[in-house]
Amino acid sequence: MNQWLLNVRLETGEELHEDGSIRTKTNLFNIEIDDNGRIVQLKENDASFQPENAQDMQGQLALPAFKEMHNHLDKTYLSLPWKACRTVSGLEERLHLESLELSALAENCEQRASAMIEKILGFGSNHIRTHVNIDPYIGLKNLEGVLKALDKYKDYVIADVIAFPQHGLLRDDVPNLLREALRNGATMLGGLDPGGIDRNIEKSLHTTMGIAQEFNVDVDFHLHDNGHLGYYTIDKWLDMVEENDFKGKTDFSHSFSLGDVTVPEQIAMAQRLKKHNVAIMSTVPFNLGRNIPPIDLLTAHGVNVHFGCDGFYDSWSPYGSGDILQKVCTFADVTRKITERELRQSLAYITNGTTPLDNEGKIQWPQVGDEASFVFVASSCSAEVVARPTAKRLLMNKGVFFKQ
Missing domain, CATH: 3.20.20.140 (Metal-dependent hydrolases)
Structure with a gap:
């Protein structure tokens, strides 16, 4: 039976502020995962959607494992x-x-x-x-x-x-x-x-x-x-x-x-x-x-x-x-990485090159068909995660949560 992750925060792009700084945009999604540990659906969050076999991620940010x-x-x-x-x-x-x-x-x-x-x-x-x-x-x-x-x-x-x-x-x-x-x-x-x-x-x-x-x-x-x-x-x-x-x-x-x-x-x-x-x-x-x-x-x-x-x-x-x-x-x-993009791209050194957004701020992860392997953290975006790592994290590997 497929499982659902509800209220997952994903990065969706960038926005340019009046002061010239770039900020990361995010949104909440529901993610469907099949029995083989692959993503089969990515849907924008809908509070009325309450499928069976679902876990509420409560707005936590998802990053590549x-x-x-x-x-x-x-x-x-x-x-x-x-x-x-x-x-x-x-x-x-x-x-x-x-x-x-x-x-x-x-x-x-x-x-x-x-x-x-x-x-x-x-x-x-x-x-x-x-x-x-x-x-x-x-x-x-x-x-x-x-x-x-x-x-x-x-x-x-x-x-x-x-x-x-x-x-x-x-x-x-x-x-x-x-x-x-x-x-x-x-x-x-x-x-x-x-x-x-x-x-x-x-x-x-x-x-x-x-x-x-x-x-x-x-x-x-x-x-x-x-x-x-x-x-x-x-x-x-x-x-x-x-x-x-x-x-x-x-x-x-x-x-x-x-x-x-x-x-x-x-x-x-x-x-x-x-x-x-x-x-x-x-x-x-x-x-x-x-x-x-x-x-x-x-x-x-x-x-x-x-x-x-x-x-x-x-x-x-x-x-x-x-x-x-x-x-x-x-x-x-x-090495003085201080901007949103610099911090975000530094994550690639521990994800085999995968970051949620590419160098131009366009979505590249996750996609339907990708392996459902994530790290969930209570952060606003990947740049914040790099600059201020959170101690509490939850790993999912191919659709299976690791619980200590």
Whole structure:
């Protein structure tokens, strides 16, 4: 039986005020959803319309469901007693400290991952891209725990599960462990600093490409390497993308090096990324005191950029909440997005590019036939949501509400 959502606030356009400012227009609608979780009708609200199987949304604003595009479900300490982090001298020491606790933590991975998924769903995301440690210390144990946790929430979330060589690709039997992970539930292949960690860029990249082609999966690289080391790594991989017809199957996470080079170099790389349909996954870590990728420049050149919260409350950091919307708010604040359009368009970084209105203020979402996946908030418009995120949100995934 189809269901109805009544009194849903949707954005319908823009209006120009006498002072020259643009304001967002909204109206109330009734939305019919079929048993497959698709929108079959959008009707302007009529108070006399009282169908069966209906829920009154009381004027809450509907937004596209959010996407958490860089996460580590297996690393969190959530559900365990409080524990702060130890200071380290660098990335390699942090990895060493992590390795010391991997075996113990693997035993409760499902429990911890479930707690993290609950947080993420509560903040409005119905898609999680999670990197999962595949390493000599625990093999596939974290993958098994994460897959069990995700299965419990399959009505509310879909996931990209990345086999991630957190402690290096070119060591022990890691390439074969990655192959086993891809045979046993992982859907993507990860990579980590071919220069800084593997210390052999070409061999690391060629090994990654070989496994990716063997299993016909996409690749998402963690790339922390700074300056021209990281820039060269991206450039070299794009050469291989051309040679191996791998267009549209790569994402680079972090990519701090793109913020370290000159603007002409940034533009040249943005053009290459766009040409090969390579996306950038950023955790917008302004607190690190380091350059992050030039997100506005990349966007202006047509590169897809997506945000993620990364890991939170784990051996790497005691901070973080899992609120992907707060990432957008921080980005918009730091980069001085203050107009209605600028704020509204910033939402695209956590919705896979979908915003209710396009750059000219015309309706582009939702449409009949779209997936009925929404975040409902008590706000006037998406610009207000970005600038002033509300704590209370309600997620619907394909016609099914998530209730904690």
